[in-house]
Amino acid sequence: MGMKTQTDCQCVSETAVSKATGCKNIAELTALKATVEQLKSELEALKLQSRKDGLTGLYNHQYFREALHREIERTERAGQDTCLIMLDLDHFKQVNDTYGHEGGNHALQHTTQVLTSQIRPIDIACRYGGEEFAILLPATPINVGKQVAERVRKALSSTPLHYQEQTITLTASFGVSVYHKRGFNSIEHTEAMADNTDIETSLIEEADQQLYRAKAAGRNTVCTSTPIDTPSHHVTSDEKDLFSTLFQSSET
Structure with a gap:
């Protein structure tokens, strides 16, 4: 053939x-x-649309829970901390009452613009619900997590919203928690893990508790779940340089 x-x-x-x-x-x-x-x-x-918040363009609550689950698994594999920042706009009801629903929407969009300008490309910003936002910081120790929260807080309070010929100063309160490979830093959380407590929920609740502390302390402040000067949370110069490089790359 x-x-x-x-x-x-x-x-x-x-x-x-x-x-x-x-x-x-x-x-x-x-x-x-x-x-x-x-x-x-x-x-x-x-x-992608189903994962995004229609008003702000940030990831929504559903995607946040999925991302949090992945980051906790990554922490267990790689041994690098995962930080969670929860922030809530201060006196948001007053903004709504004064400027109406549309004014409140502009405030949320303005907060989104400021927030996203202060974080790295690898960080995950979400609208958690209402006027509350969440930021997941992969491979980030608590010290750096607090620095990020402080940077966002200062940027928001120093960048007023201009709406209907009015200048509106917005502030927010922040709570920061951290997850380690061996569980949370406290004995209570370690025991909770042994009892198969939902780690994701515990991490969120811890950040929320710190947020409430920030509100009680007068608002427009940052509270963390653990003292930032503990030896287990010492940040090396290499870690600081890496974070600085990643953040700067988001500005180019």
């Missing part, structure tokens, strides 16, 4: 394509492939 020519191979190929897809030729197959790729692209866009 003689060797098959290129024309013979093309005929065989087109026959196989026709049987498998119902397409009569390669041109129809190409068109079908383009349609499939477009549908895939549209599906990915819908998935």
